[in-house]
Amino acid sequence: MLPPVDLAVFTNNPGFSKLYKTVTGALLNSDGSTKVDEAAKKRDAVRDELKAHRLKATRIHLLRQAISTAVPDTTPSQPSKQQQQQQHRRTKSKPQPQTQQSPPLPPEIMDILLLIPPFLSHASTMTPAALTLLLSRPPFSDLATHFPQLIEVISGRLTRQANSLARALRPTTNASYIHRSIPLLPSTTITLLDTLATSKQTLTAARLAATTSLTSYLRQHTQALTLLLRALEVKHGAAARSSELRAENACLEAQTCALAVEALLWDARSTVYPPEARVALANYRRHLRVARMRLADGSRVREAELADYGVPVRSDEKDARPGRGRGGKGDEGKERTMREMARVWREMETRLGEVRGDLNRLG
Secondary structure: OOOOOOHHHHHHOHHHHHHHHHHHHHHEOOOOOEOOOOOHHHHHHHHHHHHHHHHHHHHHHHHHHHHHOOOOOOOOOOOOHHHHHHHHHHHHHOOOOOOOOOOOOOHHHHHHHHHHHHHHHHHHHOOHHHHHHHHOOOOHHHOOOOHHHHHHHHHHHHHHHHHHHHHHHOOOOOHHHHHHHOOOHHHHHHHHHHHHHHHHHHHHHHHHHHHHHHHHHHHHHHHHHHHHHHHHHHHHOHHHHHHHHHHHHHHHHHHHHHHHHHHHHHHHHHHHOOHHHHHHHHHHHHHHHHHHHHHHHHHHHHHHHHHHOOOOOOOOHHHHOOOOOOOOHHHHHHHHHHHHHHHHHHHHHHHHHHHHHHHHHHO
């Protein structure tokens, strides 16, 4: 697996990003091996041969382990108190079918199973004569006779181990069908390994993305703290205190100037309006008040006279409606009469003017 690279490195170095994509896409595999290699076929052959040896060694190891564990344990194991309670609860809730116990192995089979593991372990260090002597004596001399039974015992042991492994890989499968999953153990294991590798790679990428996000967040947080400190320095620092004092000084100077201007205003007023002028202005205001009252009285008298002639003067539009105040039907008739008299008077003056003109022309 290629080592992961932080996304910030790609962002800050575009050239390195292009180089990394070229190297990982066209030159290297995901496991770090090169794609363009002349000796790849030879290494593949060696790898296949090594895989075959590994499979052979695995088979031998499994057979040895199956043979060494095929002998049943004769000492009865006492279940714990918790296991007894669980078994009693299962028995109480649902009756369990009795499991068929395998019959005990013959003594000669037991002897062979007990002697084969140490024999396989020390056979490489024994001389040919010792091997020949050992194989020509019981129970190894009867190995061909008991070989079918040995195969059956070892096969049963291997089947139980495979069932346990299949039950671990497929815990949701019914126990009566778990034997069907045994042929799928290699493919399931390969799939799990591939999924594990992919998950590791995805987790690593997610961790890098989280680290990048955390770095960006810490950078922004640092900038925010810097701006906050600057704002506090501007508000409560020496420069801010100096500006505040200058503003207070300017405010006091403005108040002093306002008081001086007000004093000058009163001095100007006392100069322009001496006491004699103020007395004269007061008398003139009193005279205007009396004249306004006289004018109001005269206006009311004239309005009364006009009302007598049938021409009421209404200062308010609400009083101009018929039937309100002095503007009734009788006043309207009087007004028409006065207007007719004025018209006739104007016509008579016009005719008198014409007669005077004719007399003047006649001499």
